Amino acid sequence: MDKFKNKFIEEATDNIKDLEDSLLLIENDISNKDLIEKIFRSMHSLKGGGAMFGFSHLSDFTHNLENLYHLIREGKKTINRRILDVTLASIDHMKVLLTVDNVSDKSIKLRHGDLIQQVLDIIEGTNDIGIDSGNKENLNQQNSIKSYYIYFEPEQDVFKDGTNPLFLIDELHTIGTCKAFAHLNKVPEYHKYDVTNCYTYWEIIISTEEDVNSISDVFIFIEDQCKLEINEIADFDIFTSTIIIEQISALSQERNDVGVSNIQEIIKRNSIFDNNLEEIEKAIARSGPLPSVKENVISSIRVSSSKLDQLMNLVSELVTTQARLTLFAEKSGDSELLSISENIQKLSRQLRDNAFDIVLIPIETMLTRFQRLVRDLSKELNKNVIFVAEGADTELDKTIIESLTDPLLHILRNCIDHGIESPETRKKLNKPEQGTIILKAFYSGANVHIQIHDDGAGIDINKIKEKAVQKGLIQNDTILNKKEILDIVFLPGFSTVENVTGVSGRGVGMDVVKRKLAEIRGEVELDTEINVGTTLTIKLPLTLSIIDGLLVKIDNKRYVLPLSVVDKIFVTEHQNVVNKYNNLIILDGDQIPFYYLREEFDLPEGTQESEQVVVVAYEDRKVGLVVDEVEGEYQAVLKTLGKIYKKQEMISGATILGDGTVALVLDTNKIINKFSQVNLNIKNKEI
């Protein structure tokens, strides 16, 4: 029901907007029949929808307005200033009614009554009585909500006449707050079961302003084909008391029939305490614990995110301090101290993992915004687009999700604006008229991948290249492969679309997307095929603040490599890695390209006899990084390098070691990427 409700709110917002537009137009053309018709229609759907989805105030309110415009449509009234003023004020009020479920706020209530009165005054100004006179009564009854118990058992062959009992229960929802308990205990055993029969019966509690007659009216078509019992159980809205509802729900699960007397008992027990929580708890204790209360264990709590940030900070500090303790214990050689420090190391690791788990939230949380964006934008651009999300339960660090939303929104805007074609074009291309955007999230090692795929026009590589040459981003004769060309899209100052639209051309290019993602150590990759679609892949680290690292030493300085990319570590002789022409080394029978980090870092050649090769994963290959010495595993608390070093790309951060010195955390992907390019350039020059 909530889903429909949200949909209704969206539709109603559109309707109200239409209404507003039409009204502003009609001001200059008061006899325009089409416009009056349009206004009437918008009101009608607001009224109908409002009643269906439980916005009874909105519905009642619109009902009066609709009557007024009915008279106008019939020519019995003409639009004047006063009518327009009141209608426009009413529209503002309708917007408010959409956002609040019940009109409890005093100022809203006053305005509500005032506007209704104004509309009625205008209507009564005519001699015509072509409207139903029930509205005023409704108004007077507004505060007299009563609660009823309904027992509804349709005859087994009820389906045969085309009746669907569920629709009737839906209808009950439109006349008040309602909760239905379906009982299945009369469903026979499998071999006696006839699928064309209805075996279910219902107990329903409803709080409504309507009387018993309107409730039994719901069942009017089948009143002789069902057992129906309607009892008043309370002279107030029992849905205001969650305790009563919870207890009734619990009871209905426990037994097949709750029965009117039990419900009355529950209401009686709870209402005498005037919702005072403390007293209710006492009462429950006195009357023996109810099963529902006993089972009601709190399974989750809400914590403010600032507290979580604080927790993460504290864990980071703890991990840093623990590293110091470990170092000190090792130095002292005290075996007791060593064992304590080992224990603390273990505990802090567990604490770290646990704390991480807490701040992970599923990406589902941001999907609603995307869905709304796709819906609105596609409408705005007259395109037909459906948004599908896969792997919505994939979890990411809270801070990552926060910084991910904006880039993703931008990417989606691009997909809809430039990717998906108009329905006409798609038809011509033999594609389904409805374009699809798929957001797919999945784990891959220590990373989370998020893919956004659209089945739109794709990107013309040659066009990118042309543009890049035009803008002086590359030379005319530069030879680039597809991936390298697509990477140009992410360069600052690049945009292939000539006529910038209001949608995606907001002065924010893909370069900003890339930069934003880089801030959370994310990487982005593009793949496309003309007329088939475009896929954008974002690779993200699971978490930002603490990583498992491998501590290595190069020229007496320490560096950290992320352990997640490390495959194997080999010891090799010095001459194997220096002065080699092709920088290949044979390890485990495989040829592996390697980089001698001393050389790449412009450090003097090492003097020791043997060195260590850390084999890391790079894209889908393996690459060796030669370091002086591997010291061991290390939990690195990542700290940013600060503004001054923002532009450097090879280092993802720094960490404080146990002895207080700073070690740089190397981003192996970027390092290898950079070195391979540098070498290529040198070779090109040599040739």
Add this chain to the structure above:
Amino acid sequence: MSKIILIVDDSESIREVVSFTLENEGYKVLVGVDGKDALKFLDGRLIDLIITDLHMPEMDGIELIRNVRTMDTYKHIPILFLTTESQASKKMEAKEAGATGWIIKPFVPAKLIAALKKVLR
């Protein structure tokens, strides 16, 4: 997809009012002038609801309802009939023939939609 409703009535004005109201609500409407005429639509195509008058030349509403209830495809679809309050006996007859519910004439659009919402989503 919008639901498809078959309207059967010999009065053109009723047909028009009902079609207008339903189309306004977003339903697709098929129109038959009497029971016999309506049968030509019941050729296996998808129909979600039938609204029929009771008094009609050629084949009346009750006979139409009985007919529909024998067809495999349409056996279980909801059927509403149009009636005036004075015809209580007719009401029972139609109900026994297998009608799902009724709409009382004269009706306002809201009433029609309300009755329809009882049997169709």
